[in-house]
Amino acid sequence: MPSIPTLLPGKWAESALKFGLVGLSGLLVNQLAFALFIQIGVFYLIAAIAATQVSSTSNFLGSEYWVFSGRLTRGNRLGRYAAFLALNNASLLLRVPMLWLLADVLGLHPLVANPITLVVLWAVRFTFADGWIWRATAPALNANGPAGGEESGNRRARLVALGPGAMYEYDIAGVLRVQSQVRLPELSYFLTDLASPPDIRINVMRVGGLPSRRTRFVSAGTTIGYYEHLGLAGANFRITMGEPVVVEVAPLLARSPHVLYTNVIEALLRFLLVSRGYVLLHSACIAMNGRATLLSAQTDTGKTSTVIELVRDHGFEFLSDDMTILAPDGRAICYPKPMTLSFHTMGSIRGDELRRRERAALAVQSRLHSKSGRSVGRFLGSLNIPIMSINSVVQILVPPPKYRIDALMPAAIGREARITHAVLMERGEPIRERVSLEEGVEALIANTDDAYGFPPFATFAPHIRIGTDDYAALRVKEEALIRRALAQAALFRIRVVGHEWAQILPTMLDGDEGTEGPASLDVSRLIPLPIQAAEEVDGRPVRSGS
Secondary structure, eight states: OOOHHHHSOTHHHHHHHHHHHHHHHHHHHHHHHHHHHHHTTOOHHHHHHHHHHHHHHHHHHHIIIIITTTOEESSOHHHHHHHHHHHHHHTHHHHHHHHHIIIIISOOOHHHHHHHHHHHHHHHHHHHIIIIITOEEEOOEETTEEOOTHHHHHHHHHHTTTSTTOOEEEEETTTEEEEESSOOGGGGGGBOSOOOOOSEEEEEOOOOOSOOSSOEEEEETTEEEEEOTTGGGSOOEEEEOSSSEEEEEOHHHHTOHHHHIIIIIHHHHHHHHHHTTOEEEEOEEEEETTEEEEEEOSTTSSHHHHHHHHHHHHOOEEEESSEEEEOTTSEEEOOOOOEEOOTGGGGGSOGGGSOHHHHHHHHHHHHHTSHHHHHHHHHHHTSSSOHHHHHHHHHHHSOOOEEOHHHHSOOOBOOEEEEEEEEEEEESSOEEEEOOHHHHHHHHHHHHHHTTOSTTHHHHGGGOEETTEEHHHHHHHHHHHHHHHTTTSEEEEEEESSSTHHHHHHHHHHHGGGOSOSOOOOGGGOOOOOOOOOEEETTEEEOTTO
């Protein structure tokens, strides 16, 4: 999706500036009211709620009579006031947990934590004030007559991200097609200009209704709906199973494409691929001389840092670091998503591969999006709070640290290779052993399930049905396909104390630990491969040979 300055030029910038000034005045009003309530002995969380009512009324008056005064909008003033109060009060479901984390967990003084939460939620409030509460129903009149020409052009530019013509087309390994109104960075490798009937269509629209006290999940016929507390302002979505599968996402979720992809789209891709006879396995994959090795582990064990070292220092081809497509004939097909650099992965990135400012920002981003950060997210997901909305806002403000591997170092991105090895990566008491196909498949499935532990997968996945197969049948097929794909591969478990897999694997793959496997790899001939970076034209990658 184009950036906000590109989407919303002209009048939007003026409205945003005015809304910001009103917000600053509301910040002062809120802080004064908050301090007053604290002074008279009100508990700080209750004080935050009461102060919000005062500042919300002040902000509404400024928005109604100044920011959006020239617009012809739907409804009446009382209705807009009620909607504005509902939006601000619903945002308390985001703000109060944030305030608690800042004050009680991080130890900030409540008078410091309070304005931080207000600033964080400002952008979200403006998005919905501009596009929902004061949404224009007709062009406003100005001193020069009807708004046309440039204003009409601006309106078209503003709607380009949500209009029917703004579609991103993705062709995933020639097996699935995705058509989306939201740009999905994780699928950028599969971007194509060749339009064809999609298997998944992603549309942006209003999803949900009035605010509620709890997250609601609705399953009716072929439709699955997920609706959070914030009503239309929440990160809601609705899935209709069919041909194609139609995914309707709320604007907040659309503005956080990483959350949309990871928590909704990838789960659908997983089971749609199973229905086509393929597997989307949570594993990294490297290749040498046409032979692929899968690396499987629990989330944040060290797959990405291991892949970086193997590609950079030993010349392996890169197929994936997080998900790999397995074909039933035993091929690994590349799935080169941008890599998420967690905190421990930073240790494998040399200083000359990232600028100093990037490394400083990465230190913050990687902490937030690390295993500990996601553990907090999973804990919050067990509470009665709008976790998808919170996650969306967090990732809008602090995007996950994602980098293409060929932007970090010389790297060749392979297309596919025959699977000869699968390695279960573990940490603990050192061990190196061959495992049976039965044990290996069980571990591979467990590691894949671990990648889908964040809400709301556990809520909607059991309701997925593709053709005549329900969720249970699809999982049975998935296991059978994994067995078939790995029938001729050697499976190993390598457990280390730290992150020594990159030192062990080249030697192991060369000698194959005395097992019956593929031909040996001559480590002495492993030389760095040239960069095969994707050039971009209008934001779309053009790969050589494609």
